Every structure is written in C-alpha cells, then in structure tokens.
Amino acid sequence: MNSTDILSLTPLILVASSAFSALLLVVFQRRHRLTMVLTxxxxxxxxxxxxxxxxxxxxxVTSLLVxxxxxxxxMGLVFAAALAIAAVSYSYFLxxxxxxxxxxxxxxxxxxxxxxxxxxxxxxxxxxLGLEILGVALYGLAAxxxxxxxxxxxxxxxxxxxxxxxxxxxxxxxxxxxDMGTLEFSRMQMLxxxxxxxxxxxxxxxxxxxxxxxxxxxxxHTGIAELCHAAPAPVGAYVAAVYKGAILxxxxxxxxxxHLTESFPMMVLLLVMGGASMFAGNVLALRGKGMKRVLAYxxxxxxxxxxxxxxxxxxxxxxxxxxxxxxxxxxxxGGFLAVAALSVGDRDTDRMEDYRSLMSREPWIAxxxxxxxxxxxxxxxxxxxxxxxxxxxxxxxxxxxxxGACMGLGGAIGLYGNLRLVISMCTVPSVETAxxxxxxxxxxxxx
Amino acid sequence: MSGIPMxxxxxxxxxxxxxxxxxxxxxRNIFFMxxxxxxxxxxxxxxxxxxxxxxxxxxxxxxxxxxxxVVGANLAVGLVLVLRFRCVFRxxxxxxxxxxxxxx
Numbered sequence: 004m005n006s007t008d009i010l011s012l013t014p015l016i017l018v019a020s021s022a023f024s025a026l027l028l029v030v031f032q033r034r035h036r037l038t039m040v041l042t043x044x045x046x047x048x049x050x051x052x053x054x055x056x057x058x059x060x061x062x063x064v065t066s067l068l069v070x071x072x073x074x075x076x077x078m079g080l081v082f083a084a085a086l087a088i089a090a091v092s093y094s095y096f097l098x099x100x101x102x103x104x105x106x107x108x109x110x111x112x113x114x115x116x117x118x119x120x121x122x123x124x125x126x127x128x129x130x131x132l133g134l135e136i137l138g139v140a141l142y143g144l145a146a147x148x149x150x151x152x153x154x155x156x157x158x159x160x161x162x163x164x165x166x167x168x169x170x171x172x173x174x175x176x177x178x179x180x181x182d183m184g185t186l187e188f189s190r191m192q193m194l195x196x197x198x199x200x201x202x203x204x205x206x207x208x209x210x211x212x213x214x215x216x217x218x219x220x221x222x223x224h225t226g227i228a229e230l231c232h233a234a235p236a237p238v239g240a241y242v243a244a245v246y247k248g249a250i251l252x253x254x255x256x257x258x259x260x261x262h263l264t265e266s267f268p269m270m271v272l273l274l275v276m277g278g279a280s281m282f283a284g285n286v287l288a289l290r291g292k293g294m295k296r297v298l299a300y301x302x303x304x305x306x307x308x309x310x311x312x313x314x315x316x317x318x319x320x321x322x323x324x325x326x327x328x329x330x331x332x333x334x335x336x337g338g339f340l341a342v343a344a345l346s347v348g349d350r351d352t353d354r355m356e357d358y359r360s361l362m363s364r365e366p367w368i369a370x371x372x373x374x375x376x377x378x379x380x381x382x383x384x385x386x387x388x389x390x391x392x393x394x395x396x397x398x399x400x401x402x403x404x405x406x407g408a409c410m411g412l413g414g415a416i417g418l419y420g421n422l423r424l425v426i427s428m429c430t431v432p433s434v435e436t437a438x439x440x441x442x443x444x445x446x447x448x449x450x
Numbered sequence: 451m452s453g454i455p456m457x458x459x460x461x462x463x464x465x466x467x468x469x470x471x472x473x474x475x476x477x478r479n480i481f482f483m484x485x486x487x488x489x490x491x492x493x494x495x496x497x498x499x500x501x502x503x504x505x506x507x508x509x510x511x512x513x514x515x516x517x518x519x520v521v522g523a524n525l526a527v528g529l530v531l532v533l534r535f536r537c538v539f540r541x542x543x544x545x546x547x548x549x550x551x552x553x554x
Contacts, residue, residue, distance in 0.1 A: 128516055135520045142527045146534060155538045156547035158531045163483055163544075166524050167474055170490035173517060174467055177497030177510075181460065184505040186513070202460075 004065055011059040011070045014049040014078055015119045021045025022112035029105045039093045042108040046086040046115070053079050066187050069125040073260075076325060077122040077252040080332045084244045085115040087336060092237035095343045099150075107147055114140035114241065118249035122256075127176050127186040130253065134172070134217070137246060138165045144241065145234040150349055157233030164226035168216030175209030178202045188261040195266070204268065211272055217250055220280040220310060224287070224303045231299035231339070236351045239295055240339030243302040244332050251309045251331070255324065258313050273314040278406055280307030281383065281413035289420045293353045297424070298338040301379060304417055305335055308383050311410065323389060330382055337375035341368050358424070360432040373425045380421040383414030459500040466493035478544050480535060484528045491521045 009016075024045070025038055053075050061071035089111055096104040117137030124130040142165070146158025180186055182202035183194045195203065219227025227247075231239040258273075284304030291297040312327060345352040345361075345368055352358075361369040387410045470493060473486030495517040502510015532542065539546040 128513060131513075131516060131520070135523065139520075139523045139527055142531065146531055152538045152547065155531065155534045159480055159535050159544065159547070162524070162528050162531055163474065163480075163487070166487040166528070167471070167490065169520065169524075170467070170470070170487065170494055173491065173494035173513075174463075174497055177463075177494055177501050177513075178460075180498065180510065180513075181456065181501035181504060184507070186509055 007059060008062070008064045011056055011062050011064060012068070013052045013056055014075075014082070015116060015123075017049040017052055018045060018082070018112055018119060019116045021048075022109055022116060025105070025109040025112060029109065033103065033105055035093070035096070035105060038105040038108050039089065042089045042112060043086060045112065046082050046089065050079060050082045050086070053082070063125065064123075067126045067129040068120070068123040070123060073256065074123040077249070077328065078119050080252075080328060081115060081118045081122065081245055081249055084248070084332050084336050085111060085118075085241070087340065088237050088240050088245070091240075091340045091343050092235075095235070095237055095346060098347050099148075099349065101148065101150070103149075104147075107144065110140045110143045110147070111241070114144065115245065118245050121249045122252045124253065125188055127180070127188070131169075131173065131176070134250070135169060137249065138169065138217075141165070141238075141242065141246060144238045145230055147238065148235050153233040154235075157230055160226065160233070161230045164216060164223075164230075168213040168223075170213075171209050171216065172213030175206040175211075175213060178206030178209065180206075182206065188257060192261045195262075207269060208272070211269070211276075214250065214254065215276055218247055218306050218310075219299075219303050220276045220306055221283045221303070222279075224280060224283065224300070227303065228287075228296055228299040231302070232293060232296045232353075236295065236339050236343035236346055239299065240336045240343065243299065243339060244336035247302065247306055248328070248332050248335070251306065251313065252328065254310070254313050255328075259324075270314045273310050274406055277307045277310030277314065278409035278413070280304060280310070282307075282409055282416070285413050285417040285420060289416065292355070294342055294355060294358060295339070295351065295353050297355075297420075298335075298342070301338070301417070301421075302335045304413060305331060305379065305382065307413070308386055308410070311406065312386055312389075327382070327386070330378060334375050334379040334382070338372065338379075341372040341375070344368050355427075359427050360430050361428045363431060369428050373428060376421040376425055380414070380418040383410055383417060387411060387414060456500055456504045460497060463493045463497040463500060466490075466496065479542050480532050480544055481542055483544065484525065484532065487528075488521055488525065491517055491524070495521075 021041060025041055028038055028041060056070065057072070057075055059070070060075055061069070063069055089108060092107065096107070114137050117133050117135070117140060120129060120133030121137060124133055142158055142162050145161050146154045148154040176186070179191070179202070182200045183191055185191055185194065216223045216226065227242065231242055234242070281304045284300045284307055288297045288300035288304065291300050309327065309331060342351060342353070345357070345365065387407065467490055470486045470490030473489065474483055477483055477486065495514045498510040498513040498517065500510070502508065536542055
C-alpha cells in the first residue's frame with residue numbers, strides 16, 4: 004500500500020475523521036449547531052474530494068477495496084444523501100426539542116463510512132466490515148430517540164433481524180470459501196465459471212438470504228417496515244436510501260462486474276425475490292396504516308424493482324444504471340425527509356389524516372412529496388421499458404413471461420396507490436373534515 | 451487438518467448454526483435471542499476456520515478475527531439496547547412491546 008493508494012481513499016478518510024472529531028467535540032462541548040456544521044462540512048469536503056480522486060481511478064487498493072468510477076459515483080450518492088439527511092435532522096431535532104442529539108451526527112457519519120466501504124468492497128472481508136459498521140451504527144440511530152417507547156422496541160427488533168442476517172451472510176461466505184478457496188470476488192468469478200459445487204450453491208443461497216433480510220425484500224419485508232415505522236423519520240430516510248442503496252450498489256457490482264449472478268438459479272432467485280417484493284410492497288402500501296409504513300413498503304417495492312434490474316444488469320449501459328440509482332436515492336430519501344420536515348412535537352406526523360389536503364397548508368412540502376411519489380411510481384415503467392427492449396434485442400427464451408406481468412401489475416398498483424395519495428393531498432378540505440375543526444373552535448364559544 | 455475430514459467439521463458448524471437459528475426463532479426473551487445470535491455468528495467463524503485449513507491459507511483465521519470483532523460490537527450495543535428495553539418495558543420479553551406488531 005503506497006501513498007497513492009491512501010490518496011485514493013481520501014473521501015472515506017475525511018468522513019471517518021469527521022466522525023471522530025464529532026465524537027471528540029461532544030466530549031468537551033455539547034453544541035448542537037457546531038456539531039451539525041462539522042458534519043455538513045465533513046461530508047461536503049468528502050464530496051468535493053471525490054472529484055479530485057476521480058483522476059486516480061480506476062485503482063485497486065490492496066485486495067480489499069476497488070476505487071473506480073462506479074464506486075466513486077455510488078459514494079457521491081451516499082454522501083449527498085447523508086448530507087441532506089443531516090441537514091433535515093437538525094431542524095427536526097430542534098422542533099422536537101430533543102436534548103443531547105450531538106451523538107446522532109457522529110453515528111450518522113460512522114454509518115456513512117460503512118456505506119462507503121461497502122460500495123468500494125472487492126473482497127468478502129471488506130464487504131462484511133462495511134456492512135457491519137453500517138449496521139451497528141444503525142442500531143444506535145434506530146434507538147436514538149429517548150422519548151416514548153417506540154425507539155427501544157425498534158432498536159431491539161432491528162438488532163435481532165440484522166445480526167441474524169449477518170450470521171447468514173457469514174456462514175454462506177464460509178461455505179463458498181470452503182468450495183472455492185478464495186474470498187476475492189474477482190477470483191470467485193473465474194472459479195464459479197469453471198466449477199460450482201453444491202457447497203457454493205448452498206453458500207450463495209445463504210448469502211442471498213442474508214441480503215434479502217438486509218434489503219427487506221419479500222419474504223423478509225416486515226423487519227424493515229417495523230424499523231422504518233418505529234425509528235425517527237430521518238433514520239427512516241437513512242435506512243431506506245443509504246443503507247438499502249449501498250447494499251443494492253454492492254449487488255449491482257457483484258452482478259455486472261464480477262458476474263456472480265449470471266448462473267441461471269441465482270438469476271431466477273433474484274428475479275423471484277424482486278418480482279414478489281415489487282408486488283407485495285405496492286399492495287401492502289395500499290392498505291398500510293401510517294405514512295412511514297406506507298413509505299417503507301414503497302421502498303420495499305423499489306428495492307424489488309432494483310433487484311430485477313440487478314439480475315439483468317449485464318446488459319445495462321452505465322448511464323441507465325446511474326439514472327436508476329440516482330432516482331432510487333431521491334425517491335426513497337425524499338418521502339421520509341418530507342415526513343421529517345412536517346413533524347412537530349413529540350411524535351412524527353405519521354397518520355394518514357395529517358396528509359389530507361396538505362397542499363393548502365404546506366404547499367412546498369406537499370409539492371415535493373407529490374413529485375417524489377410520482378417519480379417513484381414512474382420508475383417501474385421505465386424499468387419495464389428497458390426490460391422489453393432487452394427482450395427484443397436478446398433471445399427472449401431465458402426470461403420468464405410472468406416477470407414482465409408482475410412488474411406491470413406491481414407498477415400499476417403502485418401508480419394507483421401513489422396517485423391516490425397525491426390526490427388526497429391536493430384536495431381542498433371538504434365540509435365533512437372542516438366541521439370537526441369548526442366544532443373544536445365553536446366549543447369554547449358556546450360555553 | 452489431519453484426521454478429521456472437512457465435511458464432519460462443516461456439519462458440526464452447520465448444526466451449531468441451526469441450534470442458534472432455532473433458539474432465535476423460539477425464544478422470546480431478548481437476552482436468549484442475543485445468545486442465539488452469538489452462537490450463529492460463532493458457527494460462521496468455525497466454518498471459516500475449517501475452510502481456511504482445507505486450503506492451507508490464513509484467510510479463514512483472519513475472517514474469524516473479523517467475526518469476533520463483529521460479535522463484540524453487536525454484543526456491546528445489544529446489551530445496551532437490552533438495558534434500555536428493560537428500563538422502558540419492565541420486562542425482557544420481546545412480545546411485551548406489543549402495539550406495532552402485525553403486517554400493517
């Protein structure tokens with residue numbers, strides 16, 4: 004490892020050192036605004052350094068990390084999302100009158116380092132370390148709020164799901180290693196092409212199960228929905244966008260660069276999981292109680308859509324991939340950030356009634372939430388379009404027909420649900436809803 | 451590894467993993483859930499060591515070190531959460547936190 008290698012890791016080093024400075028600052032002085040400024044400037048510097056580092060890419064830094072255009076792009080998305088979330092959580096905590104919220108930023112930065120390592124990883128060890136740095140910091144973030152009982156419950160439930168999925172991932176990795184004799188993804192690719200024994204197939208299935216737990220795809224979707232529902236809204240945004248986004252980015256790299264998902268059973272597994280989550284996520288979002296739950300289920304559907312894209316990513320151009328990723332981060336973080344921006348007092352603005360005719364009260368937030376929901380509904384159709392072009396260009400025999408049907412159906416349900424939400428936000432308050440309000444004001448007058 | 455075939459050790463690690471998984475699914479006490487998770491993670495560590503000794507590489511043992519670090523971090527944060535849970539709900543039973551269960 005020489006100085007150029009260290010230079011190419013500058014963005015990660017900057018975020019890590021701002022995490023430590025934030026922690027050190029808390030030791031001496033509890034100042035919310037100063038910690039926030041430190042966080043934002045650290046993330047901003049890291050974003051700026053990405054442009055400087057791009058001259059050194061592509062570069063393999065030891066066998067653990069790969070710094071190339073793709074990982075720099077994903078790191079940019081991760082840092083930008085973390086920046087937006089940190090900025091929104093500042094006003095969120097001020098409005099909630101939460102005390103001692105400085106460590107929140109330190110945890111956020113540590114989790115962001117984990118996400119950065121995850122999107123760069125080219126070796127099983129760095130993948131596990133990145134994922135666990137991200138995951139363990141998220142336990143703290145999920146259980147951060149000390150008012151109410153929800154936070155403790157969210158932390159414990161998430162701990163069980165996340166640690167169990169880490170165990171699945173690790174055991175699967177061990178089985179693959181026993182079969183292949185290497186932990187580097189690029190060498191695994193060659194060996195899998197030559198021979199894949201039963202151990203490797205079992206191991207990869209366990210790895211995919213662990214990934215499914217972490218991503219919250221069907222049949223493991225309840226865990227992530229619980230977490231997003233119970234955690235504070237900015238943490239929901241972080242889980243839905245950065246956490247799941249970084250794992251998806253890693254999966255995309257595995258499938259596009261290392262061709263680990265090209266074998267037929269793996270592809271079918273990904274497609275089935277993706278199609279089922281898209282369908283189930285959109286259906287559950289239709290009957291979900293509470294805005295955060297609806298958004299969590301919609302993010303499950305988005306992750307499903309991305310898994311389908313991931314399975315076919317061998318064909319994708321980098322521009323299409325970049326577009327889908329950027330859209331994923333914007334729509335998943337945007338919804339939760341709108342909830343965070345609306346929340347006042349002890350609890351998050353979570354009830355669906357709070358969003359009825361929101362446009363007349365908070366035009367800016369309602370407008371951006373509507374834009375996010377519409378963009379979210381349009382992504383599956385764009386993906387289906389890409390898929391159809393793919394089917395036309397290649398021999399269509401390998402992909403099952405029900406996948407297109409599932410995507411179309413899931414997309415249609417999603418469009419219906421999201422349009423219903425947008426319309427309910429845009430309606431003018433009706434007489435029926437206005438009457439209880441009037442009665443509330445009239446009550447004191449009558450006395 | 452002279453004497454013990456790799457398959458036997460892997461079966462042992464797999465059994466250990468299954469014991470942990472069953473414990474996680476069956477027990478409702480958070481403390482025992484944490485212990486089951488530790489068993490699962492340690493089973494993964496054992497499988498890495500077995501695989502490393504098959505290929506005569508140090509990688510398996512290095513992964514075990516990483517796993518031990520992960521286990522330690524999980525346990526530290528997990529125990530803090532257990533204390534917090536106990537403080538809020540006056541119980542270590544996970545089902546004590548009732549209201550937000552169910553699919554919707």
